[in-house]
Amino acid sequence: MKLPYILRLADDALIIGQRLGEWTGHGPILEQDIALTNAALDHVGRARSLYQYAAEVFNQLPKEQQLTYFTSMAIQEKIKAGESIDEDTLAYLRDGWDFRNVLLVERPNIDWAYTVARGFFFDAFNFFYFTALSKSTDATIAAVAEKSLKEVTYHLRWSSEWVIRLGDGTDESHEKMQQAINETWSFTGELFVATDYEAAMTAECVSPNLQQIQTLWTARINEVLDEATLTLPAAGAWMQQGGKAGTHTEELGYILTELQFMQRTYPNMQW
Amino acid sequence: MNDVNEEQVYEWLADVKDPEVPALSILDLGIVRNVAVTDNSVNVTITPTYSGCPAMDVISIGIRMALAGHGIKQITIDQQLSPAWTTDWMTEDGKRKLKEYGIAPPNRKAFSSLGLFEEEEIQCPRCDSTHTEMVSRYGPTSCKALYKCLDCKEPFEHFKCH
Numbered sequence: 001m002k003l004p005y006i007l008r009l010a011d012d013a014l015i016i017g018q019r020l021g022e023w024t025g026h027g028p029i030l031e032q033d034i035a036l037t038n039a040a041l042d043h044v045g046r047a048r049s050l051y052q053y054a055a056e057v058f059n060q061l062p063k064e065q066q067l068t069y070f071t072s073m074a075i076q077e078k079i080k081a082g083e084s085i086d087e088d089t090l091a092y093l094r095d096g097w098d099f100r101n102v103l104l105v106e107r108p109n110i111d112w113a114y115t116v117a118r119g120f121f122f123d124a125f126n127f128f129y130f131t132a133l134s135k136s137t138d139a140t141i142a143a144v145a146e147k148s149l150k151e152v153t154y155h156l157r158w159s160s161e162w163v164i165r166l167g168d169g170t171d172e173s174h175e176k177m178q179q180a181i182n183e184t185w186s187f188t189g190e191l192f193v194a195t196d197y198e199a200a201m202t203a204e205c206v207s208p209n210l211q212q213i214q215t216l217w218t219a220r221i222n223e224v225l226d227e228a229t230l231t232l233p234a235a236g237a238w239m240q241q242g243g244k245a246g247t248h249t250e251e252l253g254y255i256l257t258e259l260q261f262m263q264r265t266y267p268n269m270q271w
Numbered sequence: 272m273n274d275v276n277e278e279q280v281y282e283w284l285a286d287v288k289d290p291e292v293p294a295l296s297i298l299d300l301g302i303v304r305n306v307a308v309t310d311n312s313v314n315v316t317i318t319p320t321y322s323g324c325p326a327m328d329v330i331s332i333g334i335r336m337a338l339a340g341h342g343i344k345q346i347t348i349d350q351q352l353s354p355a356w357t358t359d360w361m362t363e364d365g366k367r368k369l370k371e372y373g374i375a376p377p378n379r380k381a382f383s384s385l386g387l388f389e390e391e392e393i394q395c396p397r398c399d400s401t402h403t404e405m406v407s408r409y410g411p412t413s414c415k416a417l418y419k420c421l422d423c424k425e426p427f428e429h430f431k432c433h
């Protein structure tokens with residue numbers, strides 16, 4: 001149960017990092033281009049630490065379990081050859097359905113308002129989640145969370161400022177920000193629905209209680225949206241889910257095609 | 272290796288610079304966590320400033336080159352995340368060097384209670400005025416933000432409290 005949980009944390013980080021990285025060279029002004037790519041780097045750095053840990057846990061599994069753990073033939077060939085896996089194997093050679101990130105992080109950038117909305121919901125979640133996770137009974141996970149908390153605090157300030165600036169800005173910026181909030185909202189519910197492996201980790205005090213995180217998160221979201229003169233869709237709205245269990249939107253396929261292209265096409269190539 | 276001790280290794284490490292802020296050594300920056308000398312090897316434990324800091328690989332190479340230059344053959348470098356690095360570990364000497372280099376040093380206790388939208392007062396490294404304005408929360412590297420001085424008009428970088 002610990003391995004899927006570590007992968008879940010790592011995959012969120014890698015996929016949002018990849019999405020933010022798509023803004024490189026395309027930001028509206030240089031400072032904001034730099035802001036997003038700096039944030040992307042924080043996320044990818046966190047993904048690396050977590051994939052290293054996941055690889056360590058995986059390499060200790062019995063070989064017969066390793067052989068069938070991931071569907072990727074490239075990984076299965078490695079195991080058959082008696083090799084161990086590493087952080088790169090997990091990022092570059094796994095198939096989409098073995099990814100456990102939430103659907104929210106695979107949402108496309110679309111425009112500035114959508115990028116800000118996705119970031120705002122996710123950064124606020126990370127802020128409260130990592131605050132709690134830094135007290136995890138798993139020392140490695142706690143260390144990564146403690147490190148990341150400082151970074152996601154910056155991310156949250158950045159995205160909150162933009163939500164307010166656009167929401168409480170011109171008529172056009174208000175309308176665009178409201179639309180992005182409305183359309184991103186249905187991807188937030190999944191953050192707080194525990195999968196079986198998350199429930200098991202919460203029982204061992206490895207991972208936080210998601211209901212407590214949701215209460216804190218909702219209060220913060222409302223506080224910022226109020227100041228931004230924006231509103232949330234009506235309570236009880238339909239929520240998408242599936243990412244944490246490996247059922248993704250088609251977006252993930254496109255992301256992985258680009259992210260994994262080099263290693264899939266030229267196996268073991270070095271930069 | 273009989274004549275090598277930890278103190279000696281620390282002296283050598285003072286020559287290893289932060290590639291992103293070459294005014295600072297890795298000791299000034301406070302990222303060297305531990306040095307251990309055993310019979311025939313030296314182990315250095317460092318801590319990253321930011322999770323994805325690309326300077327860490329360059330710093331590891333710098334450490335290897337510096338120690339190899341002093342005849343050390345077996346060198347291992349470990350990275351340790353916890354407790355997380357904070358700008359409080361930057362030495363006073365390091366902060367002085369930063370200011371001379373033109374970068375406003377971190378001047379507050381990291382994570383002292385600063386509200387979500389509260390901004391701290393940053394001093395211009397050129398004229399010491401606190402009449403300054405943030406231009407961007409993010410700068411050329413993760414650890415720096417961009418400011419400008421409203422008195423002497425100097426644009427400058429601020430090493431963020433972290």
Ligand SMILES: [Zn+2]
Nearest residue numbers: 395398420423
């Ligand atoms: Zn000045």
